[in-house]
Amino acid sequence: MSTAPASLPFHLLAKPTGAVCNLDCDYCFFLSKELLYPGSRFRMTDEVLERYLTQLFAAHAGQSEVTIAWQGGEPTLMGLEFFRGAAARARELAEPGQRILHTIQTNGTLIDAEWAAFFAAEDVLVGISIDGPREIHDAYRVTKGGRGSFDRVMAGLGHLREAGVEWNALTTLHAANAHRALETYRFLRDDCGARFVQFIPIIERVAEAGEDGEVPWSSWRDRPLYVQEGERVTSRSITGAQYGRFLIEVFEEWVRHDLGEVYVQMFDVALANWAGEPPGLCIHSETCGRALALEHTGDLYSCDHFVEPAFKLGNVADETLAAMVAAPEQVAFGEAKRATLPRQCRECDVRFACHGGCPKDRFLTTADGEPGLNVLCDGYLAFFHHVDEPMRAMTELLRAGRAPAELRERYAAQDARRGRNDPCPCGSARKWKSCHGS
Numbered sequence: 001m002s003t004a005p006a007s008l009p010f011h012l013l014a015k016p017t018g019a020v021c022n023l024d025c026d027y028c029f030f031l032s033k034e035l036l037y038p039g040s041r042f043r044m045t046d047e048v049l050e051r052y053l054t055q056l057f058a059a060h061a062g063q064s065e066v067t068i069a070w071q072g073g074e075p076t077l078m079g080l081e082f083f084r085g086a087a088a089r090a091r092e093l094a095e096p097g098q099r100i101l102h103t104i105q106t107n108g109t110l111i112d113a114e115w116a117a118f119f120a121a122e123d124v125l126v127g128i129s130i131d132g133p134r135e136i137h138d139a140y141r142v143t144k145g146g147r148g149s150f151d152r153v154m155a156g157l158g159h160l161r162e163a164g165v166e167w168n169a170l171t172t173l174h175a176a177n178a179h180r181a182l183e184t185y186r187f188l189r190d191d192c193g194a195r196f197v198q199f200i201p202i203i204e205r206v207a208e209a210g211e212d213g214e215v216p217w218s219s220w221r222d223r224p225l226y227v228q229e230g231e232r233v234t235s236r237s238i239t240g241a242q243y244g245r246f247l248i249e250v251f252e253e254w255v256r257h258d259l260g261e262v263y264v265q266m267f268d269v270a271l272a273n274w275a276g277e278p279p280g281l282c283i284h285s286e287t288c289g290r291a292l293a294l295e296h297t298g299d300l301y302s303c304d305h306f307v308e309p310a311f312k313l314g315n316v317a318d319e320t321l322a323a324m325v326a327a328p329e330q331v332a333f334g335e336a337k338r339a340t341l342p343r344q345c346r347e348c349d350v351r352f353a354c355h356g357g358c359p360k361d362r363f364l365t366t367a368d369g370e371p372g373l374n375v376l377c378d379g380y381l382a383f384f385h386h387v388d389e390p391m392r393a394m395t396e397l398l399r400a401g402r403a404p405a406e407l408r409e410r411y412a413a414q415d416a417r418r419g420r421n422d423p424c425p426c427g428s429a430r431k432w433k434s435c436h437g438s
């Protein structure tokens with residue numbers, strides 16, 4: 001087994017409990033992945049952890065930073081000792097001067113003061129899944145008993161904030177919050193104190209429809225292993241038009257009040273693409289294939305969204321991470337993002353910002369009958385066209401060595417001339433005073 005460093009950088013999400021979670025969120029595509037490992041205890045063993053970390057550091061030999069990213073399922077179910085051990089072992093494996101970045105994605109419900117103290121001590125960046133105020137959050141993010149998880153998440157977040165842990169909000173967008181953009185964003189910013197926000201559109205694909213045209217199940221519990229197949233979506237899924245409107249409404253708030261202070265991933269990614277810089281998010285990059293998922297058994301998959309048999313690259317017991325990342329099938333997986341773009345995308349005026357989105361969401365047919373158009377295309381078009389002018393302005397400011405946040409002053413000057421009953425410039429058809437002017 002070669003231990004040569006990886007020839008290209010990659011990012012890996014490790015799932016120490018596999019798909020196992022203490023919550024039972026209705027829209028979670030990942031819970032059904034338990035079916036991949038019948039009879040498993042769903043706990044990463046010390047042996048797999050050792051192989052994983054050894055290979056991860058070997059693949060990053062000579063590099064200034066190594067990221068160790070934990071995800072699930074719910075990774076905190078492993079218990080704190082597992083992560084203490086992993087952090088200690090990572091310190092032993094790091095080269096002198098090499099920085100270790102720890103991240104963990106959690107539903108936040110098990111975080112107490114002890115967890116928070118550990119995260120603070122190890123500088124762990126914690127991603128908390130929270131969908132909005134109680135009513136929105138509890139619509140789908142429920143316990144095994146079907147009760148809302150809002151209070152427990154907010155308690156966990158409280159511990160993180162008290163301990164000064166760096167955290168970001170991961171907010172999924174779906175039928176319960178798609179129409180409530182301002183309320184959702186203001187809650188994250190003002191009530192939670194979020195300074196880093198990622199919005200993730202929920203697109204739940206369905207292969208078949210029942211006799212009445214309805215999808216045959218309402219929850220992951222009723223269905224077999226979730227795979228990226230089907231041209232229908234559940235009613236929980238956000239539509240392209242809703243996604244575009246949501247982003248536009250948040251952008252109009254952010255650009256006036258929070259530019260330079262709150263990081264919204266989609267806006268930063270867009271600015272990077274307007275400025276001709278690497279966007280840092282696979283979905284809006286030309287190619288992908290550098291963000292992989294490691295199951296608790298040591299099995300490596302092409303991507304977190306493709307943890308399914310056809311996309312398994314191998315196991316760390318048999319092959320190195322570096323070799324599997326560079327394998328021809330994984331290179332082809334990443335290249336396919338560009339190679340399979342339909343003509344409508346290839347000729348699109350915002351292709352440079354969109355790049356067709358994620359292949360998992362490309363199951364529409366274009367106007368001229370070609371397959372492979374993204375189900376969020378309407379939203380991408382609306383959002384990228386809406387932000388074209390401010391993105392150009394921010395790019396100019398950046399090139400002049402000035403802060404993009406100066407744009408807030410231009411918006412403030414325009415808003416000062418706006419009447420309270422004028423239409424809101426976000427395009428919501430509401431009056432300024434009851435929309436972004438509120």
Ligand code: SF4
Nearest residue numbers: 282283288289303358
């Ligand atoms: S398939 Fe989608 S989520 Fe996975 S690496 Fe490619 S763009 Fe990213």
Ligand code: SF4
Nearest residue numbers: 345348354356377380
């Ligand atoms: S906006 Fe639509 S047509 Fe344009 S690149 Fe994106 S998915 Fe393709």
